[in-house]
Amino acid sequence: MKTKTVKGMNDYLPSDAEIRDYLQSVIIDTYKNSGFEHIITPIVEDAENLDKSEGGDNLNLIFKVMKRGAKLQKALESGDTKALSDMGLRYDLTLPLCRYFANNRQNLMLPFKAIQADRVYRAENSQKGRLREFVQCDIDIIGSKAPECEIELILTTAEAIRKIGIGDFKIKINDRSLLRAVIEKIGFSEESFDSVCITFDKLDKIGADGVRAELLAKEFDPETVERFCQFFSAGKITMEDVRALLGEADALANLEYIMSSVEAIAGDTVKLDFDISLVRGQGYYTGTVFEIHSLEFSGAIGGGGRYDNLIGKFIGESIPAVGFSIGFERIFAILKDRGNFKIPDGKDKVVVIYDRENYVAAQKKARELRENYDVTLCERTKKTGKQLSRYAERGYSWFYTEGRDEELQPLN
Amino acid sequence: MKTKTVKGMNDYLPSDAEIRDYLQSVIIDTYKNSGFEHIITPIVEDAENLDKSEGGDNLNLIFKVMKRGAKLQKALESGDTKALSDMGLRYDLTLPLCRYFANNRQNLMLPFKAIQADRVYRAENSQKGRLREFVQCDIDIIGSKAPECEIELILTTAEAIRKIGIGDFKIKINDRSLLRAVIEKIGFSEESFDSVCITFDKLDKIGADGVRAELLAKEFDPETVERFCQFFSAGKITMEDVRALLGEADALANLEYIMSSVEAIAGDTVKLDFDISLVRGQGYYTGTVFEIHSLEFSGAIGGGGRYDNLIGKFIGESIPAVGFSIGFERIFAILKDRGNFKIPDGKDKVVVIYDRENYVAAQKKARELRENYDVTLCERTKKTGKQLSRYAERGYSWFYTEGRDEELQPLN
Numbered sequence: 001m002k003t004k005t006v007k008g009m010n011d012y013l014p015s016d017a018e019i020r021d022y023l024q025s026v027i028i029d030t031y032k033n034s035g036f037e038h039i040i041t042p043i044v045e046d047a048e049n050l051d052k053s054e055g056g057d058n059l060n061l062i063f064k065v066m067k068r069g070a071k072l073q074k075a076l077e078s079g080d081t082k083a084l085s086d087m088g089l090r091y092d093l094t095l096p097l098c099r100y101f102a103n104n105r106q107n108l109m110l111p112f113k114a115i116q117a118d119r120v121y122r123a124e125n126s127q128k129g130r131l132r133e134f135v136q137c138d139i140d141i142i143g144s145k146a147p148e149c150e151i152e153l154i155l156t157t158a159e160a161i162r163k164i165g166i167g168d169f170k171i172k173i174n175d176r177s178l179l180r181a182v183i184e185k186i187g188f189s190e191e192s193f194d195s196v197c198i199t200f201d202k203l204d205k206i207g208a209d210g211v212r213a214e215l216l217a218k219e220f221d222p223e224t225v226e227r228f229c230q231f232f233s234a235g236k237i238t239m240e241d242v243r244a245l246l247g248e249a250d251a252l253a254n255l256e257y258i259m260s261s262v263e264a265i266a267g268d269t270v271k272l273d274f275d276i277s278l279v280r281g282q283g284y285y286t287g288t289v290f291e292i293h294s295l296e297f298s299g300a301i302g303g304g305g306r307y308d309n310l311i312g313k314f315i316g317e318s319i320p321a322v323g324f325s326i327g328f329e330r331i332f333a334i335l336k337d338r339g340n341f342k343i344p345d346g347k348d349k350v351v352v353i354y355d356r357e358n359y360v361a362a363q364k365k366a367r368e369l370r371e372n373y374d375v376t377l378c379e380r381t382k383k384t385g386k387q388l389s390r391y392a393e394r395g396y397s398w399f400y401t402e403g404r405d406e407e408l409q410p411l412n
Numbered sequence: 413m414k415t416k417t418v419k420g421m422n423d424y425l426p427s428d429a430e431i432r433d434y435l436q437s438v439i440i441d442t443y444k445n446s447g448f449e450h451i452i453t454p455i456v457e458d459a460e461n462l463d464k465s466e467g468g469d470n471l472n473l474i475f476k477v478m479k480r481g482a483k484l485q486k487a488l489e490s491g492d493t494k495a496l497s498d499m500g501l502r503y504d505l506t507l508p509l510c511r512y513f514a515n516n517r518q519n520l521m522l523p524f525k526a527i528q529a530d531r532v533y534r535a536e537n538s539q540k541g542r543l544r545e546f547v548q549c550d551i552d553i554i555g556s557k558a559p560e561c562e563i564e565l566i567l568t569t570a571e572a573i574r575k576i577g578i579g580d581f582k583i584k585i586n587d588r589s590l591l592r593a594v595i596e597k598i599g600f601s602e603e604s605f606d607s608v609c610i611t612f613d614k615l616d617k618i619g620a621d622g623v624r625a626e627l628l629a630k631e632f633d634p635e636t637v638e639r640f641c642q643f644f645s646a647g648k649i650t651m652e653d654v655r656a657l658l659g660e661a662d663a664l665a666n667l668e669y670i671m672s673s674v675e676a677i678a679g680d681t682v683k684l685d686f687d688i689s690l691v692r693g694q695g696y697y698t699g700t701v702f703e704i705h706s707l708e709f710s711g712a713i714g715g716g717g718r719y720d721n722l723i724g725k726f727i728g729e730s731i732p733a734v735g736f737s738i739g740f741e742r743i744f745a746i747l748k749d750r751g752n753f754k755i756p757d758g759k760d761k762v763v764v765i766y767d768r769e770n771y772v773a774a775q776k777k778a779r780e781l782r783e784n785y786d787v788t789l790c791e792r793t794k795k796t797g798k799q800l801s802r803y804a805e806r807g808y809s810w811f812y813t814e815g816r817d818e819e820l821q822p823l824n
Contacts, residue, residue, distance in 0.1 A: 001465075001726045003514035011512050013519055014449035021440070021450060033759075034778075035788020038429040042421035042545050043455065043531065044475070045500075047416050053413075064478045064718055066497055068535055076493060084496065085478055087418050087795050089456075097759045100423050107425055109806060113788065123480055133454050148771060152789065157774070179668065314413045347445070359560060363567070363677045364475050366446075375446020376525065377564065393589070394521060399498070412530035 009134030019341050020135070020332055023164060025118055026139045027326060030160040034152070036113040036139050041096040043089055043119060050088045054283040054310065058091040061122040076135075089121035093138045094284070094310070094323060100315035101142050108322060109144040113152075117328070131329060138304075139399040140323035142311065150258050150288050150306070151265070151303060153324040157302060158270040161292065169301070170271040173259065175251040175287055176277035176305075178242060182276065185246055186231065187224040196220070196228075201279045208233040215311070223390060237276045250286070258288070284310045290324065296334050302326040342395070349396040350375045350408060353384070362402035369408075373398070420536060420544030431753050432547070432744055435576060436529055439549045439738060442572040444562070448525040448551050453508040455501055455531060464498045465507045466695040473534040475501040475544075501533035505550045506722070506735060508695070512553050514726035523555040523611040525564075529740070542742060550716075552735035554723065562670050562700050562718070563677070569714060570682040573704065576743060581706040581713070582683040583766065585671065586690035587663040587699055588717075590654060594688065597657055599636040599644065608632070608640075613691045620645040649688045663699070670700070696722045702736065708746050714738040717769070754807070761808040762787045762820060765796070774814035781820075 005011050013022060028038060050062055064085035075083040090096050093116040101112065111392055117137040124130035141149040154171060160171055199214045206214070208229055215225045231237070231245065236310050243252055261270050278299035279287040280303055289305035303364060304324035311319040335341055350373040366375045380401070383386050388399055388411055398408040417423050424432060440450060462474055476497035479487055502508050505528040513524065529549040536542035551568060553561040566583060573581055595608050611626045617624070620641055627637045643649070643657065653817040655664060671684050692701040692715055701717035716736035723731040747753055762785040766774035778787045792813070793799050800811055800823055810820040 001461050001511065003511055004728050005454055005511075005515065006456050006458055009454035010452075011454070011515055012452040014451055015452040017452045020452065025437075028590060028627070033782050033786050035763075035786060036762075037426035038433060039426055040422075040424040040425070040429045040432065042417055044418050044421055044533075044545065046418055049413050063480075063499075065501070066476045066478050068475075072493070081484075081488060087475075089477075097416075099413065099415055102413075103423055104425060109802060121456075133456065146791070148768075148791070150791075151775070153770075219421065259774055261775075264772045286753075314415050329490060349447075351447075356560075359563075360673055360676045363563070363673075366676070370445050374445050374447060377560075379558070379560070 006132075008130065010131065010133070015233060015341070016055050016332075016336065019335050022341075022343050023328065023332060023335065024135070026135070026163050027160045027328075028115060028117055030163050031115040031156060034156040034159070036115045036156070036268055038115040038117075039097075039100060040118070041090075041093075041100050041116070043121070045090050045096060046086045047086050047088050047097070049095065050090070052313070053095045061124060063089040063121050063123055065118065081406065091122050092120055093118060093136050093325075093390060094140075094307070097138070097140055097142075097323075098311045098314055098321075100163065101319070102313055105315075111141050111149065114138075114142065116140075116141045135328040136328040137328050140321060142321040142399055143319060144322040145308070147254050147258050147261075147288075149322050150290075151261050153304065153322060154258070154262055154270065154272070154290065155266060157292070157324045157326060158266065159330075161271065161294075161302070164335070165260050166294050166296065166301070166331065166407060167336065168296065169292055172273050172275040172278050172291045172293065173255065174289050175255055176279065176285055176289060177275055177287060178246075178249065178251045178255070179279065181246050181249060181251070182231070182242060186228050188228070192220065197279050200232075200277060203232070203277045232277075237274075239274055241274060256289070280305055288322065288398045292326075294334070297330055299330070300327065301330045301334075317319070330396055347372065347374045349391075349394075350378045350398040350400060351388070351396050351411075352379070353380050353387075353399060353401045355380050355403070358402045365400065365402060369400070414692045415523045418544075420542065420546070422543065427753070428744075428748065430755065431747050434550070434753075434755050435744060435747065436547070437742065438575050439572045439740075440527060442568065442575050443527040443551050443568060444615055446568040446571070446712055448527045448568070449451070450529075451509075451512060451529040452530070453502075453505075453512050453528070454498045455533070457502050457508060457511070459500050460500050461507065462502070462510060464725070470503040470534060473536060474503055475533050475535055477501070500757075501730070503534050504532050505530060505548050505737075506552075506719070509550070509554075509735075510551055510723045510726055510733075513723055513731070517727075523553050523561070526550075526552045526554065528552075544694050547740040549740050550735055552733060554733040555731060557720070557732040559666050559673075559700075560672050561672050562702075565716065566670070566674055566682065566684070566702065567678060567733060569738060570678070570706070570737045572738060573679070573714070573743075575704075576747070578706050578708065578743065578746065580711070580818050581704055582685050583688050584687040584703045584705065585667065586687055586701050587667055588691065588697055588701055589665070589699060590658075590661065590663045591688055591691065593658055593661060594643070594654060598640050600632065600640070604632065609691050612689060615644070615689045633753040642758060644689075649686075651686055654688060667700070700734065704738075706746070709742055711742070712739065713746075759784065760785045760786065761803075761806075762810040762812060763800075763808050763823075764789045765792050765799075765811060765813045767815070768789070768790050770814045777814060779813065781812070 062361050065087040067086050120136050124132055181194055188196050203211055212229045247375055262270055262272050278289055284307040285305040286308045287306035291300045292302035294301050306322040308320040350369055352362050352366045366377055369375045393409040399411050402406050476501040478563045479498050532548050535546055536544055592605055600608050615623055624641045674682055674684050690701055696719040697717040698720045699718035703712045704714040706713050718734040720732040762781055764774050764778045778789055804823040808823050811823050812820050
């Protein structure tokens with residue numbers, strides 16, 4: 001039998017699981033504390049739903065579940081490879097949420113404030129060290145176009161990050177329609193929007209010169225490219241820069257309302273930063289997008305945005321929605337890298353040592369101690385010192401030897 | 413797009429998820445409180461491991477994950493259906509635990525006391541209402557043959573069941589070797605053991621006469637069958653009955669030690685009941701087996717046993733192990749059926765009503781209230797009465813209207 005896990009999926013040791021349990025409970029509790037409701041959906045979704053969704057690159061990364069029995073036989077005879085599978089493992093939590101909303105709408109309170117914290121699967125190239133099974137933690141508000149939804153998602157997510165103990169973070173914010181308006185205003189045609197955005201998304205990596213070179217290579221009009229680069233090469237673009245170019249715009253007023261409200265409510269505990277270069281990958285975003293960055297980690301530790309058209313695909317009626325996802329695996333990595341993680345306010349651990357003849361008394365003592373401590377029992381071995389030091393290494397603080405000690409003894 | 417879940421897998425509404433979260437946290441916390449350690453393993457396991465395991469009937473119920481890319485192409489060309497899949501969804505938590513132990517042994521403390529609480533998958537016939545995705549909660553002790561392991565599993569599982577609030581339960585206990593010895597003593601040949609057990613396992617359903625008829629139909633020697641039925645038709649078999657037949661036996665002394673210790677430690681809070689007819693389905697059990705029954709549910713709400721040979725298949729060295737699993741889905745069904753589930757010691761829920769012009773003040777009030785309450789915000793509609801009664805239905809106890817109320821108002 002093979003003892004390794006399958007590629008890209010992890011076993012978690014007790015010390016890892018402890019961090020993950022803690023993280024998940026802080027996140028979910030913070031979300032519930034702000035009136036969001038936890039929901040649970042299956043890990044397996046219908047193959048057609050997965051295929052028809054706007055999952056972008058993730059569509060190529062779906063693990064497919066094979067048909068069974070007579071249906072598999074029929075599919076094999078048909079020679080159609082696609083017919084071999086009827087289901088797949090979900091690659092994110094947004095598609096399941098939209099299906100869930102469509103399926104359970106009559107039992108949900110609108111606007112629906114959902115929490116999901118669960119596993120997703122992607123057949124990533126594991127040579128890059130990417131996980132194929134990982135956890136996402138999302139909150140979403142479904143059924144309202146109001147900018148108060150964005151404000152609530154930002155405040156609640158920031159509160160969760162703060163409670164986890166990641167102090168130094170900021171949240172970038174943008175509106176996709178704003179970037180679109182800028183690109184159009186500068187003179188690109190509407191159909192070139194996506195292509196320009198893809199190049200522009202690399203600004204952080206390749207700089208303004210790189211963006212210019214790539215746009216020219218794509219054979220856009222050199223004068224338009226020049227105007228575009230001029231606008232962006234002046235350093236950080238402010239909302240005033242955008243307003244100077246576009247005049248007043250709904251998206252601009254909307255962003256300003258969100259940013260000023262968050263500041264009025266949360267002061268400097270939540271740093272919001274307008275960044276017109278923020279695009280976010282998913283094809284389904286329609287308006288506001290955001291992303292959290294921490295000094296402790298290069299790359300985003302969370303992100304999200306508004307997707308007003310996705311649920312309509314299930315319901316045949318336009319239902320606005322907006323979501324914010326915390327990068328669970330990245331935050332887990334940050335906490336793990338810090339080392340010596342100890343659960344805040346966790347119970348002290350005690351080991352009760354027994355000999356077989358006093359086992360019953362030792363168990364009774366353990367049951368009494370469990371009111372205030374986490375307590376394990378261990379039969380005495382000849383090398384008691386070594387035995388105790390193993391428990392000390394595992395985070396145990398106290399021991400008690402049945403038949404000898406009257407009180408708990410400290411473990412060093 | 414399809415709005416339904418895939419067959420046999422469930423969406424859980426917020427009220428359901430609340431019960432499931434509560435259940436899971438009580439179970440895991442109780443286990444941790446007794447010194448067990450939580451571990452996490454992937455939902456996907458290697459196909460060969462799954463196939464070679466002793467999963468009994470469950471082996472036919474494995475959801476298989478298809479190969480991808482060039483490997484899939486090669487498998488298709490080979491014409492070998494089995495080659496199409498390289499992984500599968502796990503059907504229980506015992507196989508992953510054994511693989512995990514083999515993979516991480518050097519980082520674990522022995523005996524290893526593991527907690528698992530996670531999803532498993534079986535392609536059951538969903539017409540019978542069986543779930544294809546469900547949660548199991550297991551504790552296992554690996555690396556010790558001592559009967560204190562059984563005692564600890566029984567005490568800890570009983571404590572979890574008690575904390576969940578299921579008062580009326582008893583735990584049946586047996587040792588497979590004892591049943592085997594009885595069957596042999598009565599005169600069945602060694603090779604007929606499994607077949608006799610399969611029939612005998614139906615005693616509860618078909619009665620002594622049914623057992624007799626089925627054994628005769630299987631063409632066992634009529635006199636032997638008669639002796640067998642004589643022994644079992646006298647009513648409940650006690651340990652003394654077994655001792656009278658077999659004389660002293662290790663398994664008998666072992667069971668008596670377990671039962672008398674549990675009684676000495678837990679008194680009448682844990683009812684243990686010797687039941688020689690208890691077999692449990694899994695092929696891998698080698699000694700003690702147990703099963704929990706509650707008056708609130710027909711059928712078992714948990715079970716387990718000793719499996720001293722399974723880990724050896726990974727490690728090539730005999731490692732004893734014993735486990736106890738709580739039937740999460742059955743307990744969830746019991747709590748749900750009771751209706752009006754309320755989390756013990758949960759925070760009261762408050763809805764803060766705002767108008768857009770006082771949104772910032774309302775958010776500030778909400779943040780202040782969150783110290784003691786779970787608080788959601790909601791924009792005022794024209795039908796405030798109706799709005800409030802919807803929150804009351806959802807378990808909210810208080811409301812607060814920004815700009816009007818000075819204190820929380822009760823929701824009826």
